[in-house]
Amino acid sequence: MDINTIRTDFPILNQEVNGNPLIYLDTSATSQSPSQVIDAMNDYYKDYNSNVHRGVHTLGTKATDAYEQARMKVRGFINAQRYEEIVFTRGTTSAINLVARSFGEENVSEGDDIVVTEMEHHANIVPWQELAKRKNANLVFIPLEADGTIKLENVEAVMTDRTKIVAITHVSNVLGTINDIGSIAEIAHRHGAYIAVDGAQAVPHMSVDVQAMDVDFYAFSGHKMLGPTGIGVLYGKAELLDKMEPIEYGGDMIDFVDLRESTWTDLPVKFEAGTPMIAEAIGLSAAIDYINQVGADEILRYEQELVKYAYDKMAQIEGMEMYGPKEERAGLITFNLEGVHPHDLATALDTDGVAVRAGHHCAQPLMKFLEVSSTARASFYLYNTKDEIDYFIDSLERTKEFFTHEF
Known part of the structure; x- marks a missing residue:
């Protein structure tokens, strides 16, 4: 993987922020797009803007072909068995809501259990909370270990x-925990339950095989x-989607x-009411081409190299607290620096051109588990470098000195 060549594909990186080179460490919120994706859209x-599945004229046919080719590309990317199992949505949130509103409405009854964890993004808690309220069902939480991991015996329990x-x-978008989805799916199915997975932070960074994991539903977003x-x-497995009712009605x-x-x-068009996200699907298709060209396994290897490098350097900073597992974590680090509020820290880093996330990361139950109100997060991707991490560490040191120095 030639990092210098890769970085030339991302025009947004060629800029200064507050007079300093941009160091973008907020991919977990939104990744940057290479020129290949921008050009495809x-x-x-410019060339064939038209609606899909409607007209028989040349532009409409070309747009429809590109849109459905994107669906086929997604099918191969996650190894779904059939293209009908790929439904385009507005994002992970709308995909999870579709499952909760349609599948959940038909399959959850009073007194049933919906099992979740405290590490979930709000998008994978609130829809299930609302379903539980509507059905008078129970939310049951898998206990977390102190380092933010899950033991399979606790899933079983x-x-x-x-x-x-x-x-x-x-x-996890906060802890970096990589859950053993295949084993959790096996436990769920053994008990006659179904499994719905939020894959927003996984699909961009590692190989995902929905058939090998035997998941019933899997959701993810293009912009990550x-x-x-x-x-x-x-x-969604075709036999499940086929029985589900749509939750939006209208054209197409x-x-x-x-x-x-x-x-x-x-x-899958049953779930795609109205004019779909045509340009966005074409952009997603180009993004998959880019990831495939680099190689998902190579991306994971490089990210884990970066995150270990950053973790080891951050651990040397006095007053630094990092959350989540030390080993086998995804390419992000959520942390707090003693004496510096996360929002102040993020603002100070921004003056040096370093973009990180600060707040509760749409994971307030997890913040409560961690006994903090908010944290800062640095997240890495294939376009980041160790030199950028060194600059980030220097900026952290300057920020700490500024906020903790006794005048």
């Missing part, structure tokens, strides 16, 4: 014959994997409309 708007859905993240905002993917998802009754078209 521009080409659509919370499962009963009342468990209907296990909703869990593949990779070099693609555009406004598009995501819901993978219709088969036949009478004055008082309507029927729905086949998968």
Whole structure:
């Protein structure tokens, strides 16, 4: 992997922020896009901007082909069995809500259990909270270890014959924990439950095989994997999606409309009411091409090299507290620096051109578990370098000195 060549593909990196070179360490919130993705979307708007699945004219046919080719590319990228199992959504959040509103509504009853964890993003807690309220069901939490990991025996311990859905993240956006989804899916299925996985922080950074893991649903977003905002993917096993009712109605998802009754078209368009995210799907397709060209395994190897390098250097800073497992973690580090509020820290780093995230990271239950109100987070991707990490560490040291120095 030639990092210098890769960095030339990302035009946004060639700028200064507050008079300093941009050091972008906020990929877990939104990744940057290479020129190949930007150009693919521009080409659509310049050359064949048209709606899909409607007209038979040349532009409409070309747009439809590109849109459906994107779906096929996603299918191969996560190794889904059929293209009908790939539903385009606005993002991970809308994909999870679709599962909760449709599948959950039909399959969860009063007294049933919905199993989640305290490490979930709000997008993978709130929809299940609301479903539990509507159905008078129970939310059950898998206990976390002190380092933010999950023991499989604890997964087993919370499962009963009342468990209907296990909703869990593949990779924590705060802790960097990589959960053993395949084993958790096996436990869920053994108890007659289904598993829905938030893969937003996993798909951009490692190989994901939904068939090998045997998950029932898997959701992720384009903007975290070099693609555009406004598009995501819901993978669902075809036999489950086929039985689910749509939660949005209108153009494209219709088969036949009478004055008082309507029927729905086949998968996956049944869940894609209205004009879909055409340019965004084309951009996502280009992002997958880019990731495939570099290699998902190579991206993971490089990120883990970066995160270990950063972790070891950050551990040498007095007053530094880092959260999550030390070993086998994803490419992010969430931390607090004694004597410096995370928002002040992020503001100070920004004056040096370093972009990090500060706040509760849409994970307030996890903040409560960690006994903090907020944290800072540095997240890495294939376009970051060790030199950038060195600059980040120097900026942290300057920030600490400024806020803790006794005048």
